[in-house]
Amino acid sequence: QVQLQQSGPGLVKPSQTLSLTCAISGDSVSSNSVAWNWIRQSPSRGLEWLGRTYYRSKKSRWSYDYAPSVKSRVTINPDTSKNQFSLQLNSVTPEDTAVYYCVRDYLWAFDSWGQGTLVTVSS
Amino acid sequence: EVVLTQSPGTLSLSPGERATLSCRASQSVSVTQLSWYQYKPGQPPRLLIYGASSRATGIPDRFSGSGSGTDFTLTISGLQPEDSAVYYCQQYSSSPLTFGPGTKVEIK
DSSP, X not given: OOEEEEEOOSEEOTTSOEEEEEEEESSOTTOTTEEEEEEEEEXXXXXXXXXXXXXXXXXXXXXXXXXXXXXXXXXXXXXXTTTEEEEEEOSOOGGGOEEEEEEEEETTEEEEEOOOEEEEEOO | XXXXXXXXXXXXXXXXXXXXXXXXXXXXXXXXXXXXXXXXXXXXXXXXXXXXXXXXXXXXXTEEEEEEEEEEEEEESSOOGGGOEEEEEEEOSSSSOEEOOOEEEEEO
């Protein structure tokens, strides 16, 4: 059974960088059949997909896909040595306050979710 | 971007009744790439239905999904008190991946 364990600060100052990590157990970040996503949830924006990364051995490379709403500010990186992946969101504002989830997708659905991290952007 | 619209916004029903939730897409979504999730406060969303009609592992058979193209439905037959939640549809047909705004199901 896949388990995703999130870590990272719950408070970030405006204009700084939000950084979260998601440790994977029961699967591999390099798995060929899944992708690794970050999704956030807030009362004002609902559930919002931020982006994903995935590896395909056929192409021997990692791929990345980001939502246009955050594309200029977001980076998702895999870490094969630790079997985890991370989210960095630059230049945050109070509008980035949300619960952030790391999520696996398999067969075009989000089937495993981290526990969620409430990140508040405030000075 | 594929915009998903859900109706009604809120559904208030008694235990044992049937709930019918609608999800409409702004453009055609592949039937294999439409999912439904259940959200309860304090928990991450839970996958209920994938591929428009396949139940995820451990999901009771009172939950069923149907539809194709731009119109999809989640049906909860024989509502239980624990079904009180917000239900979201989500599409994977094109990036950015998007969710609907949700339907809140209240049990009287």
